[in-house]
């Protein structure tokens with residue numbers, strides 16, 4: 001079968017509605033909502049996952065605590081320690097919890113989702129102006145570096161760095177032209193709000209690990225973070241494929257905002273569990289770098305996304321990372337004779353290089369990276 005790149009367009013796309021010469025907005029929208037790959041009920045073989053990884057649609061609901069983020073400023077030490085205890089429990093078990101009263105403006109969250117509809121509704125040739133380079137930009141399965149187990153998704157990945165002013169706006173304007181400035185503004189603002197929230201979550205995580213409240217906030221104050229927009233078109237055979245396969249994420253912390261469609265699943269207690277969207281909350285995941293920083297005390301969340309045959313799904317993911325060259329070493333208090341060093345020292349730059357050039361992110365990324373870096377740097381052995 002001939003494989004067409006995934007493409008989805010919306011009629012009357014405002015990103016393309018004003019006729020201006022030499023701009024993205026002059027492109028013609030396709031007047032159909034036919035999402036992808038033609039109407040046939042077969043899907044290309046690269047999208048078919050092996051039997052043992054095929055999705056399940058009757059996954060039980062994951063048990064997760066919802067942490068009210070106003071607790072940190074409540075001045076109520078009992079409430080803070082209760083919240084920290086819940087976080088500690090969830091992060092040791094599966095690495096995921098929800099936050100409510102998180103302070104991110106709901107209008108901003110709505111705008112961020114609306115603009116995603118507009119972006120992914122552009123013609124493929126327009127989206128490809130942001131051709132993926134060094135891990136940033138637009139990608140779909142057909143332009144990725146894999147030959148099998150394709151994910152049923154497209155994504156746009158942006159770099160966010162607090163010390164580079166307007167980095168998100170400038171990237172989008174450079175790639176697409178001035179008309180994309182409002183689009184860029186929304187995501188710049190979104191990243192700034194998410195960074196602020198993630199540093200507050202770091203305070204809570206610090207308390208939950210028995211560290212000074214400011215220890216982890218200070219560690220991530222300078223950061224080199226990432227925003228990824230994921231778009232999962234409907235699929236005729238959702239039983240054969242996955243939106244994104246089982247993996248843990250290499251960064252430190254994920255804040256995920258999914259729409260109300262549902263599809264995120266987490267692996268714990270030997271089976272997959274659903275994480276049904278809860279309006280007003282954001283999902284927080286522990287990632288690989290944080291697992292290493294906690295000396296393996298907290299679990300990097302193993303998750304995947306399933307798709308459906310009715311409705312496109314979107315998720316917006318902010319990944320907090322340390323500064324590129326900051327050594328990732330667990331604080332002394334988390335290394336004990338009962339819990340000796342689990343991972344060698346590394347930097348985010350090295351882990352990023354590893355997953356961009358040597359390894360397809362999956363459930364064993366950190367083990368593979370730990371082995372690889374000790375081979376590359378013979379003096380960098382795990383030491384208690």
Ligand SMILES: O=C(O)CCC(=O)C(=O)O
Nearest residue numbers: 230244249264305315317
């Ligand atoms: O869309 C989701 O729910 C999961 C996204 C995800 O796992 C990722 O972007 O790494």
